[in-house]
Amino acid sequence: MKLAGTVALVTGAGVRLGRAIAIGLAEAGCHVIVHYRSSRDEAEQTVGEIRDLGRRAEAAQADLVNPDEIQRLFRDIDTSFGRLDVLVNSAASFERRGIEKITAQEWDDVQALNLRAPFLCTRHAAPLMRGVEDRMTQTGDIGAPGLVLNMGDHSGITTWKGFAHHGVSKAGLLHLTRVSARELAPSLRVNAIVPGPILPPAGESEDSWKKKGLRVPLAHPGEAHHISSTAVFLAHNDYITGETIMVDGGEHLLAGGRD
Numbered sequence: 001m002k003l004a005g006t007v008a009l010v011t012g013a014g015v016r017l018g019r020a021i022a023i024g025l026a027e028a029g030c031h032v033i034v035h036y037r038s039s040r041d042e043a044e045q046t047v048g049e050i051r052d053l054g055r056r057a058e059a060a061q062a063d064l065v066n067p068d069e070i071q072r073l074f075r076d077i078d079t080s081f082g083r084l085d086v087l088v089n090s091a092a093s094f095e096r097r098g099i100e101k102i103t104a105q106e107w108d109d110v111q112a113l114n115l116r117a118p119f120l121c122t123r124h125a126a127p128l129m130r131g132v133e134d135r136m137t138q139t140g141d142i143g144a145p146g147l148v149l150n151m152g153d154h155s156g157i158t159t160w161k162g163f164a165h166h167g168v169s170k171a172g173l174l175h176l177t178r179v180s181a182r183e184l185a186p187s188l189r190v191n192a193i194v195p196g197p198i199l200p201p202a203g204e205s206e207d208s209w210k211k212k213g214l215r216v217p218l219a220h221p222g223e224a225h226h227i228s229s230t231a232v233f234l235a236h237n238d239y240i241t242g243e244t245i246m247v248d249g250g251e252h253l254l255a256g257g258r259d
């Protein structure tokens, strides 16, 4: 897909990897909707940086646990941008709790944000993305399929103790990637990135993060640009769908799970 003039929505784009992906897509030519839930100042800062690149950018607030707020988010995008070409489902929680302690509510909350929200966002994105393709076909251009990009996690592939609800949500997200890639083709492509240790979670010491980095075959943590450059690559390449790319310093090569 040629990215100049296209429109991307990145969820959780005020901070961390979502922010890096939003800026990476803007550098590659996209106008960007910077979604946030509570990081308003950070989202406005991301918007400012994207506008400085000469692209259009708007911050958009929504609690993605609430299906009505997701619907409103996409209605607003339709009204103000009138198209959508790239959706990055990056917003997620990262909850640690033993299986015997997880309550029904906690289980549901994690699935609602990490799995149901990407599903609902994909559902609302599909007609907007198809609209772009239809208009291009009418003008004789070959319409490039829109891209949905889901942010997975190794906890959805291997077994981490203490992360059952998180891991199951991320396993579901990787399967959602494959089933939606098949069902929504040829108008949409759906892919996933599985990051390894890129940015430490809140509360993790520098020392312990370095040690986690040393455990992967490439022997150091990755950086946010490793993820944003992969997102840009997947947006450009129109012939990849249903694929999961591990950007993890080789973590997937290690046998067994991790504690």
Ligand SMILES: NC(=O)c1ccc[n+]([C@@H]2O[C@H](COP(=O)([O-])OP(=O)(O)OC[C@H]3O[C@@H](n4cnc5c(N)ncnc54)[C@H](OP(=O)(O)O)[C@@H]3O)[C@@H](O)[C@H]2O)c1
Binding pocket: 011, 012, 013, 014, 015, 016, 017, 018, 035, 036, 037, 038, 039, 040, 062, 063, 064, 065, 089, 090, 091, 092, 093, 094, 113, 151, 152, 153, 154, 194, 195, 196, 197, 198, 199, 200, 201
């Ligand atoms: N960091 C890593 O090294 C790593 C490794 C593996 C996988 N991943 C995956 O990559 C993605 C990004 O990771 P990250 O570490 O950069 O993210 P993060 O620090 O976990 O950030 C969470 C993001 O989710 C948003 N969010 C939380 N609850 C929300 C809700 N109810 N509604 C809407 N948005 C909500 C937050 O928005 P506000 O701040 O605005 O509230 C924030 O932008 C995640 O899907 C994560 O699982 C990351």
